[in-house]
Amino acid sequence: MYxxxxxxxxxxxxxxxxxxxLENPGKVVSRDILSQSIYGWGDDVDSNAIEVHIHNLRKKIxxxxxxxxxxxxxxxxxxxx
Amino acid sequence: xxxSIRTFLLANLLLSVTLSTTLAIIGNVxxxxxxxxxxxxxxxxxxAYTIQAFLDEESNPDxxxxxxxxxxxAPNFIANINYDxxxxxxxxxxxxxxxxxxxxxxxxxxxxxSYAAPKINIHSKSTGFDMVWxxxxxxxxxxxxxxxxxxxxxxxxxxxxxxxxxxxxxxxxITIMIIIYPFLGMLIWFIVGRGLQSISTTTQELKGRNxxxxxxxxxxxxxxxxxxxxxxxxxxxxRLSDAFFREKRxxxxxxxxxxxxxxxxxxxxxxALQAKSEDTRRQAINKLMLSVERSxxxxxxxxxxxxxxxxxxxxxxxxxxxxxxxREVIADIVPAALKKNxxxxxNGDKNEYSIxxxxxxxxxxxxxxxxxxxxxTQNGGTVSINIxxxxxxxxxxxxxxxxxxxxxxxxxxxxRFFRVIGSKATGSGLGLSIxxxxxxxxxxxxxxxxxxxEKNGLIIEVKFPKEKK
Numbered sequence: 001m002y003x004x005x006x007x008x009x010x011x012x013x014x015x016x017x018x019x020x021x022l023e024n025p026g027k028v029v030s031r032d033i034l035s036q037s038i039y040g041w042g043d044d045v046d047s048n049a050i051e052v053h054i055h056n057l058r059k060k061i062x063x064x065x066x067x068x069x070x071x072x073x074x075x076x077x078x079x080x081x
Numbered sequence: 082x083x084x085s086i087r088t089f090l091l092a093n094l095l096l097s098v099t100l101s102t103t104l105a106i107i108g109n110v111x112x113x114x115x116x117x118x119x120x121x122x123x124x125x126x127x128x129a130y131t132i133q134a135f136l137d138e139e140s141n142p143d144x145x146x147x148x149x150x151x152x153x154x155a156p157n158f159i160a161n162i163n164y165d166x167x168x169x170x171x172x173x174x175x176x177x178x179x180x181x182x183x184x185x186x187x188x189x190x191x192x193x194x195s196y197a198a199p200k201i202n203i204h205s206k207s208t209g210f211d212m213v214w215x216x217x218x219x220x221x222x223x224x225x226x227x228x229x230x231x232x233x234x235x236x237x238x239x240x241x242x243x244x245x246x247x248x249x250x251x252x253x254x255i256t257i258m259i260i261i262y263p264f265l266g267m268l269i270w271f272i273v274g275r276g277l278q279s280i281s282t283t284t285q286e287l288k289g290r291n292x293x294x295x296x297x298x299x300x301x302x303x304x305x306x307x308x309x310x311x312x313x314x315x316x317x318x319x320r321l322s323d324a325f326f327r328e329k330r331x332x333x334x335x336x337x338x339x340x341x342x343x344x345x346x347x348x349x350x351x352x353a354l355q356a357k358s359e360d361t362r363r364q365a366i367n368k369l370m371l372s373v374e375r376s377x378x379x380x381x382x383x384x385x386x387x388x389x390x391x392x393x394x395x396x397x398x399x400x401x402x403x404x405x406x407x408r409e410v411i412a413d414i415v416p417a418a419l420k421k422n423x424x425x426x427x428n429g430d431k432n433e434y435s436i437x438x439x440x441x442x443x444x445x446x447x448x449x450x451x452x453x454x455x456x457x458t459q460n461g462g463t464v465s466i467n468i469x470x471x472x473x474x475x476x477x478x479x480x481x482x483x484x485x486x487x488x489x490x491x492x493x494x495x496x497r498f499f500r501v502i503g504s505k506a507t508g509s510g511l512g513l514s515i516x517x518x519x520x521x522x523x524x525x526x527x528x529x530x531x532x533x534x535e536k537n538g539l540i541i542e543v544k545f546p547k548e549k550k
Contacts, residue, residue, distance in 0.1 A: 028412035068419065072427025072466070073411050078419055 013038045014057050017050075021067065021077045030074035090273045095266060099258075106254045110247060121243055122210060124180070125223040129236040132182055133227055136193075145192050155196045172249075179242035185233040192232070212240065279307050295322035331387040334497070335380065342376040382511040385445060386497075386518065400548055401443055403434040403468050403475055410447045411466060418455045418464065425455065429468035434475045436545040438523045446519040449512040450479045450541055456508065458483035458538075474526075474544040482538035491529045516543075 010018060020037045021029055034050055054075060058067055066078040136145075159177060164170050184193035191200070199215055213220045219240035226233050279302070286298055297315035300308055349369040356362035404427070411427055418425040436443070447466075454464040458481045467478040486494055486501060493499050495517040498510040520527050525545045532538030 026416050028415045030408055030412065070411070070415050070425060070427075072429065073408050073415065073425075076415055076419070 008060050010057070010060065011053075013053055014060070017053055017057060018061075021075060025077050028070055028074045028076045034075065086277060087270065087273045091266065091269050094269050095262070098265060102254075102258050106251055109254070110251055114247065117247060118243065121238065122221070122223070125210075125221065125236045125238060128180065128182060129223050129225050129234050132184065132193075132234050132236070133225060133230075133232075136184065136227075136230055136232060142192070149193055152193070153196050175245075176242065179239045180236065181238075182234065182236045185235075187231040187233075198237075213237070276304075279304055283307065283311060295319075295325065327387050331383055334383055338379045338383070338498070339376055342372050342379075346372045346376075379511070382515065386511055386515050397439050398437050399440055400435050401438050401440055403436055403443075403477060403545070404429045406440070406444060407447050407466055407468060407477070410444055411451060414448070414451050414455055417452075421455065421458070421460045421462075423455055423458055423461070424463045425451075425465070426463075427466045427468075434468050434470065435548045436475050436523070437548045438545070442519045442522065446516050446543070447477065449516050450477075450543070453508075453512055454479055454481040454483065454539070454541075457481070463535075470547065471544070473547050475547055477543040477545070478540060479542075480532050480534075480538060480540045482532060482535040485531055485537045485539045486529065488531075494529065495527070 016038050017034055020034055031050055038050075038053070054067070054069070061067065068076050068078060070076055159174070162173075164173055178197050181195045181198040182193075183191055183195075183198050186192050194200075201215075208224050208226055211222045211224070213222050220237045221240050221243065222235050222237040224233065224235045283298060283303070295318045297318055298311050300311060300315075303311055346369055349365050349372065353362050353365035353369065356365055407427055407429075411425060415425055451464065451466060458464055462482050464479070464481045467476075467480065469476055469478070490501060494501070495513045497514040499514075500508060500510045517527060519525075520543055523545060525543050528542045528544075530540050530542075532540050
């Protein structure tokens with residue numbers, strides 16, 4: 001993935017998360033949907049797993065993309081004005 | 082199908098009366114038959130012993146002859162009897178002829194007999210009760226032998242007279258019944274009529290009402306059989322008047338709410354028409370569009386309000402997970418919140434807060450409340466939605482650190498078209514009244530208080546009864 005023309009290597013799961021979030025820019029993507037996109041249906045996912053991935057993603061993308069946590073609801077990538 | 086309760090009751094009651102009376106008569110004839118016969122037999126016996134008592138041991142034939150002559154005179158006396166029941170003279174004569182006696186000596190000569198007794202010996206030489214055929218008629222006889230006086234006494238009664246008597250009694254009963262019948266019919270007709278009076282009273286009451294009067298019918302002086310009907314009617318009236326009220330309110334609200342925006346729209350349209358520069362025109366048209374949007378919003382809210390009727394929402398209740406429904410609703414609002422840089426969050430640890438309700442209605446309730454908080458909270462504020470249980474209630478708590486509502490107005494924010502004066506945000510003034518209406522339908526309780534953990538702010542709590550398991 002290229003961010004500001006810099007190639008940023010993402011893990012498979014980080015990429016899936018990013019993909020899902022970028023599919024719905026400006027919309028909240030719930031944690032359920034995110035975990036489904038990584039682990040598929042029915043898998044019992046550790047509740048912290050998504051948070052860890054998001055944390056890592058944030059470190060990699062920095063301030064170039066606003067990835068916000070909406071507590072209790074999900075995550076959203078804000079559209080730039 | 083019964084076309085008339087009165088006719089139905091009359092016919093069936095008369096039928097029952099006829100049936101029971103007939104059964105009573107038949108029963109009487111059969112049961113009284115024996116009693117009656119015993120009674121008549123006792124008369125026979127008494128007569129026989131009376132005759133025996135009157136006859137002397139050494140009665141001389143001449144004396145007896147004299148007695149016989151006197152007895153033979155009896156028809157003349159009888160003819161002169163002044164019987165006070167005129168119609169019954171014939172019956173009296175028949176009955177007088179029905180009991181006869183014969184007295185025989187031991188030489189088989191009939192020494193004494195009643196004036197109409199058969200002239201031949203019909204007794205069967207046996208003592209006690211017997212049944213004898215004589216000249217084609219059955220006779221009931223009772224005979225005694227007096228060995229000292231050397232006489233044989235037979236008292237007899239035509240058996241068919243006995244039956245005639247019984248028949249007469251039966252006939253009399255039937256006659257009485259037939260005479261009573263019309264009176265009974267009239268009485269039943271009258272009583273049933275009185276009983277059904279309350280129906281016609283209710284009918285009159287209904288007939289006399291004005292088309293627009295939907296007040297309930299009085300339940301006083303109404304028999305218990307009619308009151309469920311009236312209660313149902315009253316319930317119907319209630320629903321109808323509710324519906325009428327909503328319709329009327331919708332129309333007047335719409336008229337009231339659209340009057341001002343329409344005037345504004347018209348003014349802006351004129352400005353646009355007369356605009357000299359393209360810039361002014363664009364501005365005017367933009368304002369016009371805004372007014373149209375606002376009016377559309379008001380109309381939509383009014384429609385929601387008038388559709389949120391208890392009947393339609395209650396009939397469509399399901400188990401709702403309050404957390405996941407809130408998540409869906411909030412997800413839609415987040416973009417608007419982020420535009421104002423408002424931090425919005427949903428707190429609720431478990432996914433077990435389920436309530437019973439109408440999915441669409443509850444979604445509207447949550448949306449209106451969260452929307453409101455986001456709308457009135459200033460940039461950079463916080464709106465948090467908290468879901469938890471207290472005792473037997475599921476609480477939906479929406480807290481913000483917006484301007485809040487002055488204490489004296491807290492009770493009024495649920496009124497229709499009520500807006501806190503000076504509010505900067507736009508609104509129809511209907512959102513919270515819709516919330517209140519939905520809460521009422523779901524037996525939920527709403528409370529409003531200050532957010533004390535912040536400098537200012539508002540907390541709205543909706544307490545739903547927990548879903549029954």
